[in-house]
């Protein structure tokens with residue numbers, strides 16, 4: 001299954017051009033990326049007004065609640081110089097990598113959490 | 128509809144995800160599932176008759192905010208800084224973290240929250256309040272003060 005797609009987005013967040021086949025074209029045609037990824041929607045105005053030198057903007061391991069897009073994605077937003085469509089979005093599926101990372105972090109954090117909780121119990125007993 | 132982005136940050140396992148779930152879905156789980164990356168969801172609230180969409184960003188916890196990617200702060204109107212009332216280490220970096228956030232987002236609304244109130248005694252709470260001066264003491268588990276926290280943020284953001 002393809003893991004990456006590059007999209008040129010209109011100012012409303014619709015796909016003008018797509019490269020790669022992570023999501024089928026007919027589907028992209030009717031979807032605003034702002035609806036599909038609430039994370040983009042929540043900063044859309046900020047992205048539209050962001051100075052060119054602040055790009056690219058990247059979000060790693062975005063947990064998507066979308067019923068069709070369920071999983072994890074790396075999203076990278078580039079600026080398109082000299083174009084009326086301002087943004088180019090790279091979507092990279094990383095669900096497998098995300099679950100591996102979570103497993104490792106889960107072990108590390110759980111151990112640290114128990115350690116800190118023990119210290120707390122110990123201290124409160126001393127007081 | 129007007130919307131405002133609210134970032135929830137703080138050390139690992141302090142209850143960021145639990146506060147997010149309590150407010151957005153009104154659920155709680157005792158099981159700890161580490162967050163990786165970022166999850167965004169929203170809830171529409173009513174502020175003096177007007178709807179306001181609070182868009183919450185729940186991010187992976189870092190011991191030091193220096194490790195939190197700057198892009199997470201993009202366009203945020205408010206930041207909730209959570210520490211765990213039952214683990215004093217989680218407030219160790221409070222002062223420097225707040226300074227850093229103020230530098231990244233000048234003028235941004237910041238609320239300091241001591242969570243897991245249900246795990247500490249009244250005596251301990253008094254000491255903790257005096258030491259860390261949190262804006263809210265919450266329990267994602269019982270739901271205590273969670274609604275108050277977000278509703279106060281919502282109304283402050285409207286009048287901001």
Ligand SMILES: Nc1nc2c(ncn2[C@@H]2O[C@H](COP(=O)(O)OP(=O)(O)O)[C@@H](O)[C@H]2O)c(=O)[nH]1
Nearest residue numbers: 140141142143144145156157159243266267268
């Ligand atoms: N007793 C109690 N446990 C809580 C509370 N909030 C979170 N927890 C627990 O603390 C652990 C970490 O919570 P989580 O929300 O994943 O923390 P995060 O890493 O900051 O997102 C989980 O086992 C939760 O069930 C609370 O208010 N009271």
Ligand SMILES: [Mg+2]
Nearest residue numbers: 143144161162
């Ligand atoms: Mg979490």
